[in-house]
Amino acid sequence: GQNIDQPTEMTATEGAIVQINCTYQTSGFNGLFWYQQHAGEAPTFLSYNVLDGLEEKGRFSSFLSRSKGYSYLLLKELQMKDSASYLCAAMDSNYQLIWGAGTKLIIKP
Amino acid sequence: SAVISQKPSRDICQRGTSLTIQCQVDSQVTMMFWYRQQPGQSLTLIATANQGSEATYESGFVIDKFPISRPNLTFSTLTVSNMSPEDSSIYLCSVDSGGWQETQYFGPGTRLLVL
Numbered sequence: 001g002q003n004i005d006q007p008t009e010m011t012a013t014e015g016a017i018v019q020i021n022c023t024y025q026t027s028g029f030n031g032l033f034w035y036q037q038h039a040g041e042a043p044t045f046l047s048y049n050v051l052d053g054l055e056e057k058g059r060f061s062s063f064l065s066r067s068k069g070y071s072y073l074l075l076k077e078l079q080m081k082d083s084a085s086y087l088c089a090a091m092d093s094n095y096q097l098i099w100g101a102g103t104k105l106i107i108k109p
Numbered sequence: 110s111a112v113i114s115q116k117p118s119r120d121i122c123q124r125g126t127s128l129t130i131q132c133q134v135d136s137q138v139t140m141m142f143w144y145r146q147q148p149g150q151s152l153t154l155i156a157t158a159n160q161g162s163e164a165t166y167e168s169g170f171v172i173d174k175f176p177i178s179r180p181n182l183t184f185s186t187l188t189v190s191n192m193s194p195e196d197s198s199i200y201l202c203s204v205d206s207g208g209w210q211e212t213q214y215f216g217p218g219t220r221l222l223v224l
Contacts (some may be wrong), residue, residue, distance in 0.1 A: 099152045
Protein backbone atom coordinates (compact mmCIF):
# COMPACT_ATOMS: atom_id res chain seq x y z
CA GLY A 1 0.00 0.00 0.00
CA GLN A 2 0.91 3.64 -0.16
CA ASN A 3 1.95 5.36 3.03
CA ILE A 4 3.46 8.58 4.32
CA ASP A 5 4.91 8.85 7.82
CA GLN A 6 5.84 12.03 9.63
CA PRO A 7 5.92 12.97 13.32
CA THR A 8 2.67 14.19 14.80
CA GLU A 9 4.10 17.13 16.70
CA MET A 10 7.41 18.88 17.29
CA THR A 11 8.46 21.75 19.53
CA ALA A 12 11.33 24.15 18.88
CA THR A 13 12.65 27.46 20.17
CA GLU A 14 12.51 30.78 18.36
CA GLY A 15 15.75 31.40 16.49
CA ALA A 16 16.72 27.72 16.44
CA ILE A 17 16.73 25.11 13.65
CA VAL A 18 14.26 22.24 13.29
CA GLN A 19 14.18 19.27 10.92
CA ILE A 20 10.88 17.58 10.08
CA ASN A 21 11.29 14.09 8.65
CA CYS A 22 9.05 12.25 6.23
CA THR A 23 9.26 8.70 4.91
CA TYR A 24 7.14 7.50 2.04
CA GLN A 25 6.08 4.36 0.20
CA THR A 26 4.26 4.87 -3.08
CA SER A 27 3.46 3.05 -6.28
CA GLY A 28 5.94 4.87 -8.48
CA PHE A 29 7.30 8.28 -7.60
CA ASN A 30 6.99 11.65 -9.27
CA GLY A 31 8.19 13.98 -6.57
CA LEU A 32 7.89 14.98 -2.94
CA PHE A 33 6.05 18.10 -1.80
CA TRP A 34 6.04 20.08 1.42
CA TYR A 35 3.15 22.35 2.34
CA GLN A 36 2.63 24.71 5.28
CA GLN A 37 -0.80 25.03 6.82
CA HIS A 38 -1.63 27.57 9.50
CA ALA A 39 -4.59 26.78 11.72
CA GLY A 40 -7.85 27.52 9.95
CA GLU A 41 -6.19 28.22 6.62
CA ALA A 42 -5.55 26.31 3.40
CA PRO A 43 -2.20 24.62 2.73
CA THR A 44 0.40 26.69 0.93
CA PHE A 45 3.14 25.22 -1.24
CA LEU A 46 6.66 25.30 0.16
CA SER A 47 8.86 23.01 -1.91
CA TYR A 48 9.13 20.25 -4.46
CA ASN A 49 11.93 17.67 -4.80
CA VAL A 50 12.17 15.04 -7.49
CA LEU A 51 15.96 14.55 -7.61
CA ASP A 52 18.17 13.49 -4.73
CA GLY A 53 19.72 16.27 -2.75
CA LEU A 54 19.05 19.48 -0.95
CA GLU A 55 16.97 22.37 -2.30
CA GLU A 56 17.43 25.63 -0.43
CA LYS A 57 14.88 28.43 -0.47
CA GLY A 58 15.64 31.16 2.05
CA ARG A 59 15.15 29.92 5.61
CA PHE A 60 13.56 26.70 4.37
CA SER A 61 15.38 23.76 2.76
CA SER A 62 14.08 20.41 1.62
CA PHE A 63 16.06 17.21 1.14
CA LEU A 64 15.22 14.04 -0.75
CA SER A 65 16.73 10.54 -0.88
CA ARG A 66 14.80 8.45 -3.39
CA SER A 67 16.69 5.26 -2.55
CA LYS A 68 15.68 5.58 1.10
CA GLY A 69 12.17 6.90 0.51
CA TYR A 70 13.04 9.78 2.79
CA SER A 71 12.71 13.53 2.87
CA TYR A 72 13.13 16.27 5.40
CA LEU A 73 12.17 19.91 5.70
CA LEU A 74 14.71 22.09 7.46
CA LEU A 75 13.61 25.39 8.97
CA LYS A 76 16.32 27.81 10.12
CA GLU A 77 16.15 30.94 12.27
CA LEU A 78 12.73 29.95 13.49
CA GLN A 79 10.15 32.68 13.92
CA MET A 80 6.90 32.57 15.86
CA LYS A 81 4.99 32.79 12.58
CA ASP A 82 6.47 29.41 11.59
CA SER A 83 4.11 27.76 14.08
CA ALA A 84 1.94 25.69 11.75
CA SER A 85 1.35 22.19 10.47
CA TYR A 86 3.75 20.94 7.81
CA LEU A 87 2.34 18.43 5.36
CA CYS A 88 4.49 16.00 3.40
CA ALA A 89 2.98 14.61 0.18
CA ALA A 90 4.43 12.19 -2.37
CA MET A 91 3.20 12.00 -5.95
CA ASP A 92 2.69 8.47 -7.24
CA SER A 93 2.92 7.06 -10.75
CA ASN A 94 -0.62 8.29 -11.51
CA TYR A 95 0.41 11.83 -10.54
CA GLN A 96 -1.83 11.61 -7.50
CA LEU A 97 -0.68 13.19 -4.25
CA ILE A 98 -0.49 10.87 -1.24
CA TRP A 99 -0.68 13.02 1.88
CA GLY A 100 0.89 12.57 5.28
CA ALA A 101 -1.08 13.43 8.39
CA GLY A 102 1.02 16.54 8.99
CA THR A 103 3.47 17.62 11.67
CA LYS A 104 2.29 20.30 14.06
CA LEU A 105 5.26 22.56 14.82
CA ILE A 106 5.09 24.59 18.01
CA ILE A 107 7.55 27.47 18.39
CA LYS A 108 8.32 28.69 21.89
CA PRO A 109 9.92 32.05 22.71
CA SER B 110 0.54 30.65 -8.89
CA ALA B 111 -3.21 30.61 -9.52
CA VAL B 112 -5.60 32.66 -7.39
CA ILE B 113 -8.46 30.51 -6.18
CA SER B 114 -11.65 31.60 -4.44
CA GLN B 115 -14.34 29.51 -2.79
CA LYS B 116 -17.92 30.26 -1.81
CA PRO B 117 -19.23 30.04 0.82
CA SER B 118 -16.28 30.41 3.19
CA ARG B 119 -18.32 28.76 5.93
CA ASP B 120 -21.82 27.51 6.58
CA ILE B 121 -23.93 25.83 9.22
CA CYS B 122 -26.45 23.42 7.78
CA GLN B 123 -29.20 21.15 8.99
CA ARG B 124 -29.08 17.39 8.68
CA GLY B 125 -30.63 16.12 5.44
CA THR B 126 -30.04 19.28 3.42
CA SER B 127 -27.51 19.85 0.64
CA LEU B 128 -24.85 22.51 0.12
CA THR B 129 -23.12 23.48 -3.11
CA ILE B 130 -19.59 24.85 -2.86
CA GLN B 131 -18.20 26.93 -5.69
CA CYS B 132 -14.56 27.16 -6.73
CA GLN B 133 -13.35 29.88 -9.10
CA VAL B 134 -9.84 30.16 -10.55
CA ASP B 135 -8.33 33.25 -12.15
CA SER B 136 -6.79 31.28 -15.01
CA GLN B 137 -7.67 28.28 -17.13
CA VAL B 138 -6.61 24.98 -15.57
CA THR B 139 -6.98 21.44 -16.78
CA MET B 140 -7.33 19.60 -13.50
CA MET B 141 -9.24 20.64 -10.40
CA PHE B 142 -9.37 18.62 -7.21
CA TRP B 143 -11.77 18.49 -4.29
CA TYR B 144 -10.45 17.54 -0.86
CA ARG B 145 -11.92 17.09 2.58
CA GLN B 146 -9.98 17.83 5.74
CA GLN B 147 -11.53 16.81 9.03
CA PRO B 148 -10.36 18.52 12.22
CA GLY B 149 -6.78 17.67 13.11
CA GLN B 150 -6.36 15.40 10.12
CA SER B 151 -4.66 15.59 6.77
CA LEU B 152 -6.21 15.97 3.36
CA THR B 153 -8.42 13.32 1.79
CA LEU B 154 -9.02 13.51 -1.95
CA ILE B 155 -12.70 13.27 -2.83
CA ALA B 156 -12.49 13.50 -6.62
CA THR B 157 -10.65 14.91 -9.60
CA ALA B 158 -12.63 17.08 -11.99
CA ASN B 159 -11.55 17.60 -15.58
CA GLN B 160 -13.50 19.88 -17.89
CA GLY B 161 -15.65 18.02 -20.36
CA SER B 162 -15.62 14.67 -18.61
CA GLU B 163 -17.15 12.99 -15.59
CA ALA B 164 -15.33 13.49 -12.30
CA THR B 165 -13.19 10.63 -11.04
CA TYR B 166 -14.05 9.66 -7.46
CA GLU B 167 -11.73 8.13 -4.89
CA SER B 168 -12.58 5.04 -2.91
CA GLY B 169 -15.22 5.82 -0.31
CA PHE B 170 -16.75 8.72 -2.22
CA VAL B 171 -19.67 8.41 -4.64
CA ILE B 172 -21.29 10.74 -7.15
CA ASP B 173 -24.72 10.57 -5.52
CA LYS B 174 -23.32 11.96 -2.29
CA PHE B 175 -20.79 14.40 -3.80
CA PRO B 176 -21.94 15.45 -7.28
CA ILE B 177 -19.40 17.65 -9.06
CA SER B 178 -19.76 19.98 -12.00
CA ARG B 179 -16.97 21.35 -14.18
CA PRO B 180 -18.63 23.49 -16.84
CA ASN B 181 -15.45 25.30 -17.97
CA LEU B 182 -11.73 25.60 -17.34
CA THR B 183 -12.02 28.16 -14.51
CA PHE B 184 -14.93 26.90 -12.41
CA SER B 185 -16.18 23.86 -10.52
CA THR B 186 -18.79 23.03 -7.91
CA LEU B 187 -19.00 20.32 -5.28
CA THR B 188 -22.35 19.48 -3.70
CA VAL B 189 -22.52 17.74 -0.34
CA SER B 190 -25.89 15.97 -0.47
CA ASN B 191 -28.19 14.73 2.28
CA MET B 192 -25.77 15.97 4.90
CA SER B 193 -25.14 14.37 8.27
CA PRO B 194 -22.95 15.59 11.16
CA GLU B 195 -20.16 13.32 9.87
CA ASP B 196 -19.89 15.61 6.84
CA SER B 197 -18.72 18.46 9.07
CA SER B 198 -15.32 19.28 7.67
CA ILE B 199 -13.29 21.74 5.65
CA TYR B 200 -13.74 21.30 1.91
CA LEU B 201 -10.88 22.51 -0.26
CA CYS B 202 -10.56 22.85 -3.97
CA SER B 203 -7.16 22.84 -5.57
CA VAL B 204 -5.77 23.22 -9.06
CA ASP B 205 -2.84 21.73 -10.85
CA SER B 206 -0.20 24.32 -11.74
CA GLY B 207 0.70 22.49 -14.91
CA GLY B 208 4.26 22.28 -16.05
CA TRP B 209 6.81 19.82 -14.80
CA GLN B 210 6.27 20.32 -11.09
CA GLU B 211 2.59 19.39 -11.06
CA THR B 212 2.23 21.53 -7.93
CA GLN B 213 -1.24 21.91 -6.48
CA TYR B 214 -2.47 25.25 -5.20
CA PHE B 215 -5.37 25.43 -2.78
CA GLY B 216 -8.39 27.62 -2.36
CA PRO B 217 -9.14 29.09 1.08
CA GLY B 218 -11.54 26.30 1.96
CA THR B 219 -15.19 26.05 3.00
CA ARG B 220 -15.85 25.27 6.66
CA LEU B 221 -19.01 23.22 6.99
CA LEU B 222 -20.79 22.39 10.20
CA VAL B 223 -23.79 20.07 10.03
CA LEU B 224 -26.14 20.03 12.99
